[in-house]
Amino acid sequence: MATDKYYVPESSPWPLVASVGLFMTAFGGAHFIQQATDPDTFSGSWGRPLFFFGLAWLWLTIALWWRDTIKESRGGLHSHQLGISYRQGMLWFIFSEVMFFGAFFGALFYTRWLIVPWLGGAGSNAMTHELLWPDFQAMWPLVKTPGGTTTQAMGAWGLPAINTAILLTSSITLTIAHHALLAGKRGKLIGFQAITVLLGAIFLGLQVEEYIHAYTEMGLTLDAGIYGSLFFLLTGFHGAHVTIGTIFLAVTLIRVIKGHFDAENNFAWEAGAWYWHFVDVVWLFLFVVVYWL
């Protein structure tokens, strides 16, 4: 152990190039949002192309960056120690994602348990209620805001329950695939991983269906008050993570077919699997506190 040589990767242009992409994405994105949502105040139409150009630049750079990394890994340059670094890094990244969702869950609990009752006059807020919106009724889901916007609440036992079943199943199929990977059974691995990717795609399709239903028939939109805000940001960010997870699993599926992984050398595969289980757990919380209770 003490004589093992450390591995430090070669210098690389991609971090800097990716930063340029991120810069264009952010700078263009800010203007794109302004120009798209408030065209009267913000003239110009360069925000949108810069945003998409930056985004394409960023993803292309990351693809090239990871291609280099995969090449080095396939070339046997990576040490066992680097594999551990990757794994630990991925776990801490997932922890940061947990905290990101935590901010929105925290906002949900604070709204539901404190803000809405207070607006309704609970605690020492009788005068607030009386002076601001005396007709307001505290309730959850908040289908009528103090300002008077109305909406409908999304029930739990239609599409959301089906989606819960789909995601839970996908975690099981992924675990079967994982065992197949460790046992070296390629056929089983490819089959079950493909099913997992497919389930992810079906989940996303149903989520789009639910959004269309919410917007066109239920009046449940982003501007329908705090219930709509929380509903769409929580499920929307979750959906974005499912999208990333599905792409992640699709990429590792291709790499499985190319024969990149075995029982020992499989960091990217396991990282994708951890990520998938993470979005699955987030969904369970969502299902319980956003849809059900």
Next chain:
Amino acid sequence: MSTVAAAHDDHDHHHAPTGLKRWLFSTNHKDIGTLYLWFSFAMFLAGGFMAMIIRAELIEPGMQFVDPEFFNQMTTVHGLTMVFGAVMPGFVGLANWMIPLMIGAPDMALPRMNNWSFWILPFAFAILLSSVLLSAFGHGNPSAPNFGWTFYAPLSTKYGPASTDLFILSVHMMGISSIMGAINVIVTVFNLRAPGMTLMKMPLFVWTWLITAFLLIAVMPVLAGAVTMMLTDRHFGTSFFDAAGGGDPVLFQHVFWFFGHPEVYIMILPAFGIVSAIIPTFARKQLFGYASMVYATASIALLSFVVWAHHMFTVGMPLAGTLFFMYMTMLISVPTGVKVFNWVATMWRGSMTFELPMKWAITFVILFTCGGLSGLMLAITPVDFQYHDTYFVVAHFHYVLVSGAVFTMFAAAYYWLPKWSGVMPSKLLGELHFWNSLISVNLLFFPMHFVGLAGMPRRYADYALQFADYNFWISIGGFWFGLSQLFFLAVCLQCALKKGEKAEAKPWDGAEGLEWEVPSPAPFHTFDTPPVVK
């Protein structure tokens, strides 16, 4: 030894890169650390320049140089630049340079991601500061962010200027950078320690950074959530911070300070680590109570998650909440007191000498304690009703951030510059820097306590006549402190150009640790193979 290294180099495919590529494409923790430190210094000067504008305007009552709108932009961007541009990257730079050297690692665990963490920052600040430049040169009427560095809703949502969106996206970028940087630190510490370097043998700087990194990963995503809610409130019709839609502006303050209070410790824990390295060196004694230092740091970090609402005593929380946050906040003084006690006990009966790093470190202990004690005053809810949003608060957090965090970065620079550059920092310039800074920083911030207690509110471009005398001297202290930093710039440039007395591998005779076992300047690659720590 050198022949072994030379023979070794022939087989090594890592040639030390040269020219522009060396800095732009780096995977070397020392080069990236240097980039971070220079970036931090540049932002320190930029943020300091904004502070000079603030102090120029406040040198006498009435309006002199800028209009109130621009004044608000200055207080806002000064704070943002100093927190996210100067203090945080400065400590990350020190972590980059020192952690691998201190634990016998060849580099950071994920060197390319390390370079990415750095390079995001200049671009993020280009976005943020572009709005300031546009505003300063009066193109049309674009305002830079003007809602204070805490960007409370609805000032930053309903009433925020157009540049708020640029600000939001730049904060996202800074967050990405910080999270990746923190992941790198944690993984380096957990996975790349040399054999024999057990956790409880690590230098305290490594410990404090490990805990800081944990805090960063825990709270930067929450900040990202806060600015995301701002963005959707501004443009997509959501109601997070709008009571008419069932939300609450106070929700913003909760989310922000859930990030913001641990952030305060993110900016001071590495400072504790630096002081814990320097004081034993120049007292020529082991650090008193090493284990208690580790546990105290961890306790401070954990408590930091349950004290956030002490920034919000005046918003009208239920009494039970207010009391909880008051007691939790006061509890923090226990582990902090342990630390101050340990530093003093380390010096007790030591063979002390007062080289530059030690001067800064002792100053830190005294002035940080001042800032800590005014913090204790602010923690008392009924008293805070009087102090809230006055210059007393400004005095408090500048004592802990300037004579706390920033002074330890100076201490660290004078302590480790010999290792980084291979030359000793100029004693003359260093003494001038130290004494001028020490006197001026107190002239600058101490009277703020008095005007604050007398009721002068923060963040206004004008003030009542009775505060005029103190404000004049505060401004003089401000310019004096700002100009004193040019001595430090000269010190750094001299070291960068290798002008000065050559440094030995271990220039401080009481110093201990792996970083002093490699030559000065530290070679491009250190610890190709893990050293064995006994």
